[in-house]
Amino acid sequence: MFKVIKEFINNNCLLGPADVPLMSPSGTLPPIYLPPGYMSQDKYLKAYDNCHYIFRITTIRGSAHKTVSEVVSFTTPGCKPDPPPAPKLINRSKSSLNLQWKGSNDNGSKINGFLLEWDEGKGEDFKSCYMGTMKQYKILKLNASTKYSFRLAAKNNFGLSDFSEIAVFHTSGTMPPTPLPPKLKEAGICTLSLEWCAPSNTTPNDSLTYVLEMEEAGSELGFKPKYNGEDLSCTVRNLQRSTTYKFRIFAYTLEGRSNPSGEVKYTTCPDKPGSPKKPYIKGKIYAHKVKIGWEPPQDNGGTYISSYSLEVSENSDVNSWNIIYNGTTKEFLYDHLKPGTTYKLRVFCTSPIGQSQPSDILTIETPTLSPASCHPPPLNGEAITRDTNIKCEGNQNDKRRHPGSKVRCTVSKLISEKSSFWLKAVKMLGESGAHSKKCETAPVPSPPSQCGTPVVTCKGPTCVVVSWEIPVCNGAEITDYRLEWGQAEESMHLIYTGSCLSYELKGLIPATTYFCRVQAVNVAGVGLFGGTGRVTTPATVPAVVPMLYEVENKVPAKLASSCIAIKWEEPDCRGSPITGYNIEYGDRKILTVQRVTECLLKNLQPDTTYKIRIQAINHYGLSPFSQLIRTKTKPLPLDPPHLDCVVYGHQSLKLKWGNSSSKGLLSNLISYNLLIEDRSGRFSIIYHGPCQTHKVNRLSEYTQYKFKIQTCSEADEGPLSGIYTFTTAKTPPATLKAPKLQHVNSNTCEVKWESLEPIKGDPIVYNLQLITDKGTDLIYKGPNTSFSFSKFVTNSHYRFKVCAGRQYQTSAGIQELWGPYSPSTLFSPHKQHPGPGKGGGRKGRNSPSEEKKVKPRIEISDDTFILFLVMGFALVAILCAVVIQYFIIN
Known part of the structure; x- marks a missing residue:
């Protein structure tokens, strides 16, 4: 015999040594060996609150001798319940929350209440x-769009448990009101900073987020989201100026x-x-003037050039620049120049936004002027001069250019190098004077000659x-x-200088x-264009496909979950005809098609996002992939839900389907078609909508009706369910009027009622x-419409009431x-009671037929009594109000 010590129970300890076969509430566990002293057995001996345990000890002496003790049992004490799970929301509205919860482990004492x-x-x-025993509670008179926190505790005879999670x-x-259009906060060259206000008439607890959409004016691509968040401002970047x-x-x-909101237009800055x-x-360049021209910049910054x-x-002198012209024309005659001087010129332009960088520098050099004429040489004697000879020195050759009597001549066909001239006089007799001093000069430069092809x-x-x-x-470097370059010989443009x-x-x-074609330029001017060169670039792979997009409403509804229709524009073939296309989709899958511009991708996974791109193929290879689309x-x-009939009527059936817990989440996404079989055996739709219940009216009593149901979602209509058969109930008899009573004699009363x-x-x-003070008794059941009581x-007081019943035959009997x-x-x-005293009334005793009849009193119904009571209270309230009004006025 061993003992279970009470103070050790909560510590999960027994006193050993012994082998203890322990029977727990969850079943039989293997024996626990207890060495001398106390031993904790947390793994096997887990003492549950208010649970009954049975022990016995087996003493082992060798392999064949065992002694089993008597059975000892004990019960652990109970305690307060475990914390219950947090309450759950089963329904909500603008002013109410309907919560539901489950109980927790009661720990040996039945839960008798919950505290919510x-x-x-207010937070x-x-x-x-x-505070009560119900597991559901509806909180009323709440504020719309407001956050509320709840916690739950369970209560038993030992106390209140800890609270659940919040x-x-x-x-x-x-729905949130329409916000005002966004306002422009700041405009940049490639950015627009916008700000907006929260919509009016919103509650402080509303968690508002905003989506800003943008469309480039004239693009016809529609609005695209640019911001999604809770801030009241946003900067849109990477815009065009x-x-x-x-x-x-x-x-x-x-x-x-x-x-x-209303649409607004804003423009980025230039x-x-x-x-x-x-x-x-x-x-040409002259010694004292030159005309300078220039072209407008290729990039005007998005606005006009003002000057x-x-x-x-x-x-x-590159450190000293002077403005010699400011205006809108694109040429300028620069005069009052110095001969033989180098000038550097550059141009910049100005717009309303600012000033551009200067252009590249143009260097010019004005030509030098011709030297003065040589003085005539002195004459020897008084002889008349017959000839004047001019000698020209150049390229180490002396040539006679002007034998004659004139005192001036023009020397042509000079080269660009420097030349020297001498002058001497020759008499008629042949005598000649000495040469004059050397005169050196150079010709004026001219524009270059025509370039070659x-x-x-x-x-x-x-x-x-x-x-x-x-x-x-021609005399100048x-x-x-x-x-000039172009695709047409008549419309070439300058591409290089x-x-x-x-x-x-x-x-x-x-x-x-x-x-x-090419032309050369020197300080004297611009030469003529040379011959026109022509070249044809070789063919290559096709260009990138310019546009790839999905074709809506191209795929049949039954294939929309596994097919995608795409279309694209044919790119430039680049000199070799396009032979086909490679379409990449999914996990780098490649589909090769012929020379078409649309394709139906098949055998795809339902409800899956695919990245698609395409490349063209010709004789030279593959083009780059197009821009990716998603x-x-x-x-x-969806499969059809299970259909049940929850209320059977004799002229109606109330049907229910689906999972009501997901009704609020999916009501906007899923609808249902409820079909009924008509007399011709065809099923027609009697209800279409998101609700999960429907009452079918105008039915015949005790008649079988066959129904089908299907689910409709964005993936089109699902399959029809099997046939569900429900039978309407029989029509119950109508309510009878109150029975009538007739006193037959002193011991008999006849009860009559209407027949159906x-x-x-x-x-x-x-x-x-029959209803008496002792209770209710059934005193008659049958087809008759009267009964003698x-x-x-x-x-004493007796009450009678009657109801009609309908008898019908089924397989189970009547x-x-x-x-x-x-x-x-x-x-x-x-x-x-006897009549008055002598001399009054009739002689002798009244016969039974002359006895005073006892008239029954018909009691009004409870509903009528309540109606009279309410009317009485209303009348009293009106009278009180009139009296109070009268005294207040007076």
Whole structure:
């Protein structure tokens, strides 16, 4: 025999040594060996509150000797319940929250109540809002769109448990009002900073988020979201300068999205213009003047050019620049120049935004003037001069240029190098004088000669190199070459100005013919264009597909969950016909199609987002992939829900389907089609909508009806369910009027009631009930419409009420369907009293037929009594109000 010590129970300890077979509430566990002393057995001996345990000890002496003790049992004490789980929300509205919860482990004492506390929507201390035995409670008179916190505790005879985790729920609210259009806070070159206000008439607890949408004016691509968040301002970046954009904004809450605000247009700022091209010389350079021209910049910054400024630096002084012209024209006659002087010129432009950078520098040198005439040499003697000889020195050769008697001559066909002249006089007799002093001079330079035809060499489908030879400079060094280029010989444009003898062009179109020509420039002017060069770039792979998009409503509804229809525009073939396309989608899957511009991707996964891009194929290879698009397949059609009939009526059936817990989440996404079989055997739709219950009316009694149901979602209509058959109930008899009573004699009373016609051949029977102080008794059941009641006691109250029943035959036998009971009729028999004394009344005793009849009193129904009571209270209230009004006025 061993003992269980009470103070050790909570410590899960037993006193050993022994083998203890322990029987726990969860089943039999293996024996626990207890060595001498106390031993804790947390693994096997877990003492539960208010649980009954049974022990016995087996003493082992060797392998064959065992002694089993008597059984000892004990029960652990109970305690307060475990904390219950947090309450759950089963329904909500703008002014109420309906909560439900489950009980927790009672720990040996039945839970007899729950305490629900809340913070009243203030986020402060918790206060009690419900105390009772129910596991559901509806909190009323709440504020819309407000957060409320709840916690729950369970109570038993040992006390109140710890509170559950805090559950937070929100009451529903209205859709947010339409916000005002966003306002422009600051406009930049590539950015627009916008701000907006929260919509009016919103509650402080509304958690508002905003979606800002933008559309480029004139793009016709629709609005695209640019911001999604809770802030009241946003900066939209990476915009194009001097471009107008349209904006609108939405407000979101937990209840949904507001209507869009009004559309507003804002424009980004323009930028400073780019630098103009290098100025050039128009015509010849003279000793005292030159005409300078220039072209507008390729980048005007998004606005107009208001003026051009021409700067000059004299004698190569790059640190000193003077503005010599400011205006809107693109040429200027620069006069009052110094002969033989070097000038550097550059141009910049100005717009309303600011000033551009200066252009490249143009260097010119004005020519020197011709030297003065030589003085005539002195004459020897008085002989008349017959000839004058002029000798020209150049290139180490002396030549006689002017034998004659004139005193001036013109020497032509001079080269660009320096020349020297001598003069001497010759007499008629042949004598000649001495040479004059040497006179050195140089010819005035002229524009270069015409350039030759440029040589064009292809380096690839999009790159060529144009080279040319140096033409005759005509007395001045060639400073620049101008290369014109174009796809038509009549409309070439300037693409290069510089001193190099070759130029590389990139970014050309393959399989395209181009034309080019070159002219040389020196300080004297611009030479003539040379011959026109021609080249055709070789063919190459196709260009990138310019546009790829999904085609809506192209896929049949039944295939929308596994197919996507796409379409694209055919790119430039680049000189070789396109033979097909590669479509990449999914996990780098490649689909090769012929030369088409649309395709249906099949065998895709439902409700999955796919990234799709495409490349073209020709004889030279594959084009780069197009821009990637993302599109999503539709989910699979949903299976039909289970259909049940929850209320059977004789003329209606109330049907229910689906899971009511997901009704609030999916009501906007899922709808249902309920179908009923008509007389021709075809099923037609009698209900379509998101609700999960429907009452079918105008049915016939005790008739079978067949139904089907299907689910409709964004993936189209799902399959039809199997046939559900439900049968309407039989029509119960109508309510009878209160029975009538007739006193037959002093011991008998006859009860009569109205009769009903058989219902569709089913006979009618009646139940007559007698209600006394002792209770209710059934005193008659049968087809008759009257009953004789006797053995009643005088000065007692009896009530009679009757109901009709319908008898019908089924496979289980005769069944009865009873209608409601009629109003009750009160019967109160009274004891007879003798008439007045002698001389009064009739002689002798009254015969039985002359006895005073006891008239039954018909008691009014409870509903009528309540109606009279309410009317009485209303009348008293009106009278009181009139009296009070009268005294107040007076």
